[in-house]
Amino acid sequence: MALRTNFQPKLSPFLSNPVKKDPRSPLVSVASTVRSSNRVDSSKKLFTPPREVHVQVTHSLPPQKIEIFKSLEDWAENNLLALLKPVHTNWQPQDFLPEPSSEGFYDEVKDLRERTKEIPDDYFVCLVGDMITEEALPTYQTMLNTLDGVRDETGASLTSWAVWTRAWTAEENRHGDLLNKYLYLTGRVDMRQIEKTIQYLIGSGMDPRTENNPYLGFIYTSFQERATFISHGNTANHARQYGDLRLAQICGTIAADEKRHEAAYTKIVEKLFEVDPDDTMLAFADMMRKKISMPAHLMYDGRDDNLFGNFSAVAQRLGVYTAKDYADILEHLVGRWKLEGILGLSGEGKRAQDFVCTLAPRIRRLEERAESRKTKRAEMMPFSWIFDRKVQL
Ligand SMILES: [Fe+2]
Ligand SMILES: [Fe+2]
Numbered sequence: 001m002a003l004r005t006n007f008q009p010k011l012s013p014f015l016s017n018p019v020k021k022d023p024r025s026p027l028v029s030v031a032s033t034v035r036s037s038n039r040v041d042s043s044k045k046l047f048t049p050p051r052e053v054h055v056q057v058t059h060s061l062p063p064q065k066i067e068i069f070k071s072l073e074d075w076a077e078n079n080l081l082a083l084l085k086p087v088h089t090n091w092q093p094q095d096f097l098p099e100p101s102s103e104g105f106y107d108e109v110k111d112l113r114e115r116t117k118e119i120p121d122d123y124f125v126c127l128v129g130d131m132i133t134e135e136a137l138p139t140y141q142t143m144l145n146t147l148d149g150v151r152d153e154t155g156a157s158l159t160s161w162a163v164w165t166r167a168w169t170a171e172e173n174r175h176g177d178l179l180n181k182y183l184y185l186t187g188r189v190d191m192r193q194i195e196k197t198i199q200y201l202i203g204s205g206m207d208p209r210t211e212n213n214p215y216l217g218f219i220y221t222s223f224q225e226r227a228t229f230i231s232h233g234n235t236a237n238h239a240r241q242y243g244d245l246r247l248a249q250i251c252g253t254i255a256a257d258e259k260r261h262e263a264a265y266t267k268i269v270e271k272l273f274e275v276d277p278d279d280t281m282l283a284f285a286d287m288m289r290k291k292i293s294m295p296a297h298l299m300y301d302g303r304d305d306n307l308f309g310n311f312s313a314v315a316q317r318l319g320v321y322t323a324k325d326y327a328d329i330l331e332h333l334v335g336r337w338k339l340e341g342i343l344g345l346s347g348e349g350k351r352a353q354d355f356v357c358t359l360a361p362r363i364r365r366l367e368e369r370a371e372s373r374k375t376k377r378a379e380m381m382p383f384s385w386i387f388d389r390k391v392q393l
Contacts, residue, residue: 058211069150097185117188123238132296150214223292223329226333380393
């Protein structure tokens with residue numbers, strides 16, 4: 001059923017949407033909520049995103065295209081489900097954590113705290129931000145289940161698409177669990193502030209602008225799985241440099257999962273390019289025009305109005321996830337899907353192809369220019385996640 005938000009004009013699929021800017025800050029939003037005399041309105045505002053989301057377009061995939069996903073049921077079983085690891089042999093968080101039932105538990109915890117004692121605060125900001133992103137998993141499962149033609153219609157649907165989504169979620173669930181427990185045991189971070197941030201973030205949701213459209217949705221997840229692969233891979237390398245080999249192993253193991261998930265989502269999009277190259281190209285161009293938002297872009301800790309921006313700045317400075325990575329991912333996907341060689345596109349499709357195939361160098365140039373204009377003054381910012389200690393942005 002093609003439902004649309006009632007205040008929206010019908011926008012053609014895959015076209016860039018106007019952006020509604022809202023200057024409200026989370027603090028203002030919450031404060032004004034408390035003062036409001038309208039009780040229904042105020043209680044709603046307390047749990048809506050601290051920042052207004054974009055104009056929300058829904059169900060942009062033409063209904064006849066939903067059939068494509070039905071016809072790919074067997075393909076999905078053979079190509080996607082084959083990429084999952086059996087639960088009985090797969091790793092679990094407990095494989096990397098001190099064993100609470102053992103005599104040596106306290107010594108293991110002591111060793112862990114010894115290892116993490118000297119790791120710098122800015123690294124913890126990155127690791128906590130990554131962990132919070134993983135912990136908002138309910139949002140990502142919800143997002144996948146917004147997609148027409150592939151959603152889990154019952155919660156226990158036996159379509160290959162639904163089986164994949166649940167199994168993917170179950171694999172992902174170990175990432176936040178493991179990082180959360182490890183960070184808790186270090187004693188270096190303010191768990192209560194972190195838990196508040198997770199609660200705010202899950203309550204806020206996310207706005208990936210994928211329009212219930214599996215073409216857009218799977219391009220988004222292809223991009224995101226690679227982004228998390230890069231980011232966890234970098235936190236692994238840093239942990240190794242700081243001498244915590246167990247933490248390096250943890251981040252590396254999570255990164256390997258992300259890589260496998262990236263393989264699955266890029267396979268879906270590769271298949272879409274094969275069966276419907278024109279609309280898949282338009283979808284890719286549309287996502288890139290809108291820019292791929294990070295899954296935790298609505299994060300808030302009850303204090304910092306620009307928490308995600310500040311966390312991203314630290315990740316950029318440490319090289320955990322950078323603007324260059326964004327351009328590299330785009331370039332990687334263009335190569336992975338062999339987009340330059342796709343022939344027989346419509347005029348519109350060819351323009352989209354030109355756009356995506358030449359975008360990465362343009363992003364890099366813009367980034368270099370922005371970087372050179374930046375004042376080199378070191379700005380320090382307190383993070384509630386580490387007891388308000390200040391970290392350079
Ligand atoms: Fe993950
Ligand atoms: Fe992931």
